[in-house]
Amino acid sequence: MRCHRCHAPANVEIRRSRIAFCARCYPDWFRAQVQERIDHDRMFRRDQRVLVAVSGGKDSLALWHTLMRLGYRADGLYVRLGIGEYSRRSQAKAEGFANRHGLLLHQVDLEADHGFVVPDLVEARSGKPCAACGTVKRYHFNKVAAELGYDVVATGHNLDDEAATLFGNLVHWNGEYLARQLPVLESTHPGFVRKVKPLYRLSERETAAYALVERIDYILEECPMAKGAKSLAYKDMLNCLEEQQPGAKYRFLVGFLKQGRSVLPAAAPEAADVRRCSRCGQPTTAELCAYCRMADRGRRKHETKDRKYGRTPVGP
Numbered sequence: 001m002r003c004h005r006c007h008a009p010a011n012v013e014i015r016r017s018r019i020a021f022c023a024r025c026y027p028d029w030f031r032a033q034v035q036e037r038i039d040h041d042r043m044f045r046r047d048q049r050v051l052v053a054v055s056g057g058k059d060s061l062a063l064w065h066t067l068m069r070l071g072y073r074a075d076g077l078y079v080r081l082g083i084g085e086y087s088r089r090s091q092a093k094a095e096g097f098a099n100r101h102g103l104l105l106h107q108v109d110l111e112a113d114h115g116f117v118v119p120d121l122v123e124a125r126s127g128k129p130c131a132a133c134g135t136v137k138r139y140h141f142n143k144v145a146a147e148l149g150y151d152v153v154a155t156g157h158n159l160d161d162e163a164a165t166l167f168g169n170l171v172h173w174n175g176e177y178l179a180r181q182l183p184v185l186e187s188t189h190p191g192f193v194r195k196v197k198p199l200y201r202l203s204e205r206e207t208a209a210y211a212l213v214e215r216i217d218y219i220l221e222e223c224p225m226a227k228g229a230k231s232l233a234y235k236d237m238l239n240c241l242e243e244q245q246p247g248a249k250y251r252f253l254v255g256f257l258k259q260g261r262s263v264l265p266a267a268a269p270e271a272a273d274v275r276r277c278s279r280c281g282q283p284t285t286a287e288l289c290a291y292c293r294m295a296d297r298g299r300r301k302h303e304t305k306d307r308k309y310g311r312t313p314v315g316p
C-alpha cells in the first residue's frame with residue numbers, strides 16, 4: 001500500500017477508511033483527527049487551560065503529546081495509586097515524558113496524602129478495586145482541576161475503550177450509564193469541571209502507532225488488577241468482529257452517539273440538592289462525599305495491614 005498523502009510506501013493502515021500513511025505523514029493525520037474532534041464537539045478553545053489525566057500509558061501520553069503539538073495549554077496530573085511495581089514504573093514514564101518536553105505534571109500521592117492505596121479498596125464481591133479506583137481517579141482529576149482553575153479535564157479514552165464500555169452497558173442494560181456515555185460531559189455544578197475525550201474516535205491501534213512513530217516512551221504492561229476484567233473480554237469480542245468487519249467498532253460507537261442516544265429515555269436530572277462535602281468541600285448530595293467514605297474504609301484497611309506487617313504508617 002502507498003501513503004494516502006505522499007505516495008511513499010505506507011507503514012500504518014487505517015482499515016476502516018481503507019487508507020494508509022507513511023511514518024512521516026501519519027502523525028499529521030492523527031493530530032488533524034484530534035483537532036477536528038476538539039472543534040466539532042466544542043471540547044475546548046485555545047485560550048482555555050486543559051488538565052490531562054496522565055497514567056503513563058500510551059493513550060494519555062499520546063493525547064498530551066498531541067495537544068502540546070497542536071499548541072494547547074495542557075498540563076498533566078498523575079495520581080500515585082500505590083499498585084506496587086506497576087505504579088512505580090508508570091509514574092517514572094509520566095515524569096520522564098513531562099521532563100523531556102518541559103511540561104508541568106501535577107501529582108497526588110494517595111498513600112502519603114490520604115493514608116491508603118488502591119489495593120486496600122479490593123471489594124469482597126469482585127476481588128477487584130477497579131470500580132473504587134475509578135472513583136478515586138475521577139475525584140482527584142476533578143478536585144485538582146477545580147482548585148487550580150483548569151477549564152476542562154481531558155482523558156485518553158480511545159475508540160476501543162468507549163466501544164467496550166458501550167457494549168458492557170448494553171449487555172447489562174445500564175440505562176443511566178448509557179445516557180451519560182458522551183465524549184463531552186458538561187459541568188452541571190460549579191464544583192464539577194467539564195470532562196472531554198478527544199481520542200474517542202481513534203482506535204487503540206491508531207493511538208499505539210502514533211506513540212510508536214513519535215517515540216513516546218510509555219508503560220507497556222497492563223495494571224495487574226486489570227486481569228480478568230469484563231472490559232477486556234468485551235474488547236476481545238469487538239476485536240474479533242473488527243477482524244471480520246473492519247470499521248464495526250467505529251460504526252457501533254458513532255452510530256450510538258448519532259442515533260442510538262435519541263431512543264434512550266432522557267438522563268435523570270442531576271440532583272438539585274448538591275452541597276459541599278463536610279470534610280473535603282467537593283460537591284456531593286450527602287453529608288460526606290463518596291470518596292471520603294471510601295477513603296475511610298481504605299485507611300482502616302491500610303492501618304490493619306500496617307499493624308500486621310509491623311510497618312510504620314505513612315498516611316497524613
Ligand code: SF4
Pocket residue numbers: 118129130131133134223224225226
Ligand atoms: S485496572 Fe483497575 S485498579 Fe488498575 S488502574 Fe485500572 S481501574 Fe485502577
Ligand SMILES: [Zn+2]
Pocket residue numbers: 003004005006007008021022023024025026
Ligand atoms: Zn506519506
Ligand SMILES: [Zn+2]
Pocket residue numbers: 277278279280281282288289290291292
Ligand atoms: Zn469529601
